[in-house]
Amino acid sequence: MIFDFCDQxxxxxxxxxxxxKAISMxxxxxxxxxxxxYGGNNQAADELRxxxxxxxxxxxLFQCDVSKESEVRQLFGDIERKFNSLDILVNNAGIRRDSxxxxxxxxxxxxxxxxxxxxxxxxxxxxxxxxxxxxxxxIINITSPVSHLGFAGQANYAASKAxxxxxxxxxxxxxxxKKITVNCVSPxxxxxxxxxxxxxxxxxxxxxxxxMRRFGxxxxxxxxxxxxxxxxxxxxxxxxIDVNGGL
Numbered sequence: 228m229i230f231d232f233c234d235q236x237x238x239x240x241x242x243x244x245x246x247x248k249a250i251s252m253x254x255x256x257x258x259x260x261x262x263x264x265y266g267g268n269n270q271a272a273d274e275l276r277x278x279x280x281x282x283x284x285x286x287x288l289f290q291c292d293v294s295k296e297s298e299v300r301q302l303f304g305d306i307e308r309k310f311n312s313l314d315i316l317v318n319n320a321g322i323r324r325d326s327x328x329x330x331x332x333x334x335x336x337x338x339x340x341x342x343x344x345x346x347x348x349x350x351x352x353x354x355x356x357x358x359x360x361x362x363x364x365x366i367i368n369i370t371s372p373v374s375h376l377g378f379a380g381q382a383n384y385a386a387s388k389a390x391x392x393x394x395x396x397x398x399x400x401x402x403x404x405k406k407i408t409v410n411c412v413s414p415x416x417x418x419x420x421x422x423x424x425x426x427x428x429x430x431x432x433x434x435x436x437x438x439m440r441r442f443g444x445x446x447x448x449x450x451x452x453x454x455x456x457x458x459x460x461x462x463x464x465x466x467x468i469d470v471n472g473g474l
Contacts, residue, residue, distance in 0.1 A: 293346030415471025455468030
């Protein structure tokens with residue numbers, strides 16, 4: 228089977244909600260051992276634990292601020308001791324703090340870059356070191372079309388996502404000979420709580436921007452992540468795969 232992840236160890240950041248939850252569930256359904264990383268929502272973590280009890284894979288959850296090097300190092304130390312190997316990393320953790328640039332608080336600029344971009348860097352750095360031991364791995368960074376489109380009020384978010392794409396392309400060249408592929412999945416407007424703070428007028432306007440005239444589902448994003456994580460995608464690296472309805 229192409230999508231057979233039995234006995235593979237998969238880290239998913241931002242694993243307990245929205246797209247991250249769907250990715251975690253998809254891997255668990257295919258038999259993977261999922262190492263879910265979340266920032267601080269313990270209620271969402273508890274709910275996910277209950278929800279996955281009937282699935283074939285196994286789930287372990289770790290709380291970690293991916294923007295902090297000391298916490299990421301400790302996380303990977305725990306993972307190495309408990310699991311000994313790593314096959315797949317999905318960098319999904321991300322935040323938004325929107326404001327027009329002229330009025331944007333410097334802390335909001337920095338925090339978005341810290342979580343979205345530095346978090347991806349820190350997680351990928353430790354993951355590559357583990358993957359090099361077996362000369363195999365898959366790294367998927369969840370980016371966004373805003374990385375090249377730009378949206379008013381999202382200069383910090385756009386910068387962080389553009390940085391992810393650039394980092395992905397550079398890292399892909401560094402790891403290709405080790406049979407570690409590095410790619411981006413770029414979801415457009417996806418029906419999650421990530422867009423709950425948008426007004427009805429904004430939602431209507433954004434939907435009109437999408438040629439398919441609908442928002443995507445988290446399952447559609449998860450399916451793309453599974454493909455890029457599979458052995459069927461062994462010759463795809465440094466790519467950005469859009470899941471955006473033609474945006």
